[in-house]
Amino acid sequence: MVRTKSLLASIVAGAMLSVCVSAASAAETLRLRMNGDINTLDPIATTNFTIRNAAYLMYDTLFSMDANYEVQPQMAEGYTLSDDGLTYTITLRDGLKFHDGTPVTAADAVASLERWGKADGLGKTLFAKMASIAAPDDKTIVLKMNEPWGQVIPAIGKISSNIPVIMPAGMAANDPTDPVVTPIGSGPYKLVPEEWVPGSIAVFEKFEDYKPRSEPASMAAGGKVAHFDRVELVYIPDTATAVDALIAGEIDWIEEVPSDMIAFFDGVDSAKPIAARQSGNSMQLVVNHLNPPFDNPKIRKALQWSVEQTPFLQAAYGNATERYLECAAVFFCDTPYASDAGTEAVLTRDLDKAKALLEEGGYDGTPVLLMHVTDIPAHDAYYSVLKPMLEEAGFVVEEQITDWATVATRRASKEPVADGGWNLFFTGWGFVDQSNPMTNVYVAGACGDGWFGWACSEELQELRKKFADEMDPDVKKQLAEQMQVLTHDLVSYVPLGQSFPSQGIAANLEGFIESPVPFFWNVRRTQ
Template identity: 45%
Template sequence: MFLKSSSRPLAGVLARATLSLVAAATFAIAAPAVAQQKVLKFVPEADLRSLDPIWTTAYITRNHGYMIYDVLLAVDEKFDVKPQMVDKWEISADKLTYTFTLRDGLKFHDGSPVRSADCIASIERWAKRDVFGQKLGDMTESWTAVDDKTFRLKLKQPFPYVLDALAKPSSNVPFIMPERLARTDAFTQVTEAIGSGPFKFVKEEWVPGSKVVYVKNTDYKPRSEPPSWGSGGKVVKVDRVEWIYIPDSATAAAALNAGEVDWWQQLPPDLIPLLSRNKDVKVENVDPLGSIGLLRFNHLQPPFNNVKLRQAVLAAVNQQDYALAIAGDPKSGKPCASYFTCGTPLANDAGSEALTGKRDIAKARQMVKDSGYKGEKVILMTATDQPIVHSQALVTSELLRSIGINAELAASDWGTLITRRSSKEPIEKGGWSIFHTWFVGPDMVNPALNSPLRGAGEKSWFGWPNDPKLEELRDAWFAAQTPAEQKKMAEELQKRAFETVPYVPTAQFIIPTAYRTNITGIIKSPVTFLWNVEKK
């Protein structure tokens, strides 16, 4: 079972008629077929800027990945690991060798078969960027192809989290690409989107800032099991999916109300009453664990490379302010003073008094002065097309100024923010100081999955904290032999995090989705999947 307890590892305009009679006749024949196509019009959470779900953890790119790629293993709603592209696997008696065999009929969108070499290259690239993949990479002696359908992992020592790592459900997901693409350096973006998944990306119709188009992959062979989270049969029930990017919330709501779009992935809390009054629209929470907001510092550049200044910000944070700003209702947002998703086994309160204690702005202002901060400009990035991000940034902007920090709000769209956050330059050369984001609950349940909790410097997630003690405690969690030992290590790791502040957890919340009532088959999951969705 994947992470179930701390004892276990774990997405027009018709062609113009020409003067040619032949072309006119062709149009007359083709038009009915086009009209009969089922087209799902979906408003995604953000604009798709990067096509590479290994290069970035952005959920919009992860969701794009799930449209076109497939995975070796997946987890279901019970957190159990299930085969996906893999037909079967075997584990040697000494727990050092894992042998995987692919199921029949797998092929990429360019018509080439999926081979062991593709799987190996994809996993090796993923393991250089992903927080869980890096740990698996440390434990790996070799990956070898037995033949085109069978490949083998040899470990340096037993590592009981192998299957859980390969079944990781959220960013970064170990998607399988053709070997020629997977050989791309892990820190360079892949620009060609060729997978073996249930949808094909139509690059010719991609208009950044406007629309992304996918069509059904008629060559895809779904598994026979019913869908459950990312596992089971990925049966596509529409012919075409159009992601329509609408950055203005009021415009998106009007489009959904009028039936111009079918599904709006994330709606801001202030528009829930408006959409709920429409009998042809359903507003629903489909994420069982909710999400965790966070405030991320740049640990490489001044002034937040100074732990005392990070501690001063932590001392001023009131999670209730963020919960209400994000969710608008105490029923949908709440404080969660843990570095692990509240309501899951490793959530704890060790060290949390740094966040739960009485907010004392005067004390925080003094901490800022004591840190040696001299009024340097701080760049707080925000994305105005992302309500979850922007609402947090507005709270933080006011908070920083209240404690004497010279904060400048740098507004852009989400696509620009996720590109800028990769910069390690000082702010005068396009760098940054703080940004906000969020992770779905399953991404934060333990040290194996919690990307921003790494302290590995350049190998860490954006912000790049360097904390050897944090890494040591993370390794101790992996080495723990019992649930009690894992719980203790998680508490020690959290205590350290509240001391060095790699990031600040802001709130736990749910953001509902809204869709037309003629849409059925939406899978309840922390990740938005578009297979199994039917339009009547």
């Protein structure tokens, strides 16, 4: 079943061949194909998982989450907490350097955290509760709270978007909505700017001055040992071409192998698909509350009644039922805050109700723009299902074929659709982000300061504040359920089930870390 088309011939031409054909040997170079293009390397300026995954190669964080989901020191040597629970004194490890050779200082860490705190939902909560943060010397960060709050270290040790990476203070002075152009980190690999070609390739080299921690690697924590001299992130829009390239040994890893391509690996010794259970996502249809027609709450509810999960899941995963789960829980199924409260309209398709709501809402035929992503297979399948569903319910649909990198950029626009704005897009958050009400972007209700879609609810904002301060687990669960009911009523998004993707991995690699986020330290070639 394997076609013979060459990876390099299919994704580059002419002068670009010299970029992709590295002088380094296969044993020294790790080649990866992620879900989308690397058009920025600033994980504070975007929540795009493709950028998050790439960013972990080159940045480090003060604290990180281990395989037990406990936060451990990373760039920090450790911290102390005052007896009154208000003052955190964090000390940096010795020998930390940025990729330009300059030392990492506490002032860099403070500036980076301040920038992150303006962008990230949990970061905003932390800084709202904070009295001050300062760097009294090059190795010490002093963070003072207005009141005790047990989420301080978990917040700055969060594993997923937005990740609180540390960068030089000069770069951290950038507005968080303005991506850093030539990023510098302090992690195990450093970017090679002259070989970074958005739309084609991003190249990293081992940072020889990086000093891993002495502990074994454990998810995002522990010793981040780089075993390759060079890492290349190669953009291959067509997934079948990427699978062929993996089997042919031209690349080493694919972030997601569609179910209908798993059979390509039958009888193949060079590569294999593996179920990435910890990388499970909840696919979501994000709704823009600013632009017509979904600025109208009744039309948002009509959207909710227009769709149901099963056709989307079957289109993406076929009969591989072990790879998906119907679920409308805002905080993921099988988690401490899982609930079925308020999920009827999400799990049931009722065209009569959808059409009645369109009429009540005065729907005037305003087209719904679908930015149909084709370079992520599951997204492609979902958009193909969504269009006829919406049309059958009475929506007028305009479809534009595009790629994920374009959508990840365009979704930040609050402009009308005609001026570069949008109506709907699909995305997927992992359970590590969504299962915690403090990091779940859809329950913030933060209006213009919130995540894309800008759903607005003062009641949700208040519930989230209560959750952050509450210590009783039973009360927290009640608050989470109230947040879920309000979120579904507001239609911040439409959940379309949970999935467990398969990654494609070269057979001669070992050391991959099981994690909701793909990490590439600790990985080595066996032959």
